Amino acid sequence: MAGALVLAGCGVSGDPAEREVKMNMQEAAVRADEILDGTFAAIKPPVNWTHGQSTEGNCDVQRRRAVMTIISKERRGSFLGVIERYWESQGYKQLSVNDSDIPAMYYRTPDEFNVRVLVGSNGQAFFEVATPCVNVSKVSPPKAETVGPNYAGKRIPFPDVKSDFWSAKSSPTSRT
Numbered sequence: 001m002a003g004a005l006v007l008a009g010c011g012v013s014g015d016p017a018e019r020e021v022k023m024n025m026q027e028a029a030v031r032a033d034e035i036l037d038g039t040f041a042a043i044k045p046p047v048n049w050t051h052g053q054s055t056e057g058n059c060d061v062q063r064r065r066a067v068m069t070i071i072s073k074e075r076r077g078s079f080l081g082v083i084e085r086y087w088e089s090q091g092y093k094q095l096s097v098n099d100s101d102i103p104a105m106y107y108r109t110p111d112e113f114n115v116r117v118l119v120g121s122n123g124q125a126f127f128e129v130a131t132p133c134v135n136v137s138k139v140s141p142p143k144a145e146t147v148g149p150n151y152a153g154k155r156i157p158f159p160d161v162k163s164d165f166w167s168a169k170s171s172p173t174s175r176t
Contacts, residue, residue, distance in 0.1 A: 024137035025061050028113075029054070032063040032129035033142050035113060039127065040065070040147075042086035043079075047071075048148035048161040052126065054141060059133040067125035068148050070159045070167040076103060076119050078172050083117050123167070124159040 023031070040049060052064025071079050080103060088094075092107040092115065104118035112132040119125045141152070148161060165172075 021134050024135040025056060025059070025131070025139050026137045028131035028134045029061045029063060029139045029142075031111070032061060032113060032131055033144060035109065035115060035129050036063060036065055036127060037144055038090070039083060039086060039115075039117075043082055045163065045165050046147065047125075047163065047166060048146075050146045050148060050150055050156060051142055051144075051152040052128075052156060053153075054139070056139050059136060060131045061134075061139055062128055062130045063142060064129075065127045066151075066156045066159075067127075068159050069161045069163050070123040071119055071125055072123060072167050072169055074169055074171050075166050076123075079119065079125065079166060080105060080117065087115065122158050 040046070047067050047069035049065050049067050049069075052066050054064065055062045084094075084105060087105075087107045091110050093110075095106040095108055095114070096104075097106070098104040098118075102118060102120055104116060107115045109115065114130040116128045116130075117125055146152075151157070
């Protein structure tokens with residue numbers, strides 16, 4: 001169910017004509033990229049990442065990124081905590097949290113973009129931003145340069161970048 005929250009970006013009616021929409025799909029895609037850029041800038045130390053598949057619906061856009069840095073089980077809570085604190089500092093509202101072996105967090109921005117981070121069992125984090133329903137337009141690919149190889153349009157491999165911090169097999173301490 002929580003996964004459907006992100007993909008249901010079009011709102012109740014899904015028709016932008018039924019409400020005042022002030023942006024088109026390209027502008028919404030740029031805003032989604034800004035949300036992802038801000039999120040990745042908040043991650044310290046930084047991680048390697050690649051663009052995931054960008055998709056367009058009838059009136060919405062999804063932008064995705066996959067982290068290529070291995071996030072160890074011992075550091076996943078810290079990683080998600082960094083994201084949670086950043087999103088809440090931006091006024092995002094928590095929709096749902098999944099505390100299973102594949103932890104995930106779902107939030108909504110004040111301008112009704114749905115954001116998600118999910119950490120897979122192999123330590124790979126996946127981010128997605130789904131736009132609200134907006135006016136139809138052409139959409140350009142994301143412009144942000146990846147940190148590491150760009151796998152856009154290809155199968156994204158398992159994470160293969162080790163970080164002294166994020167891949168460590170010990171829980172972080174106050175000195176870490």
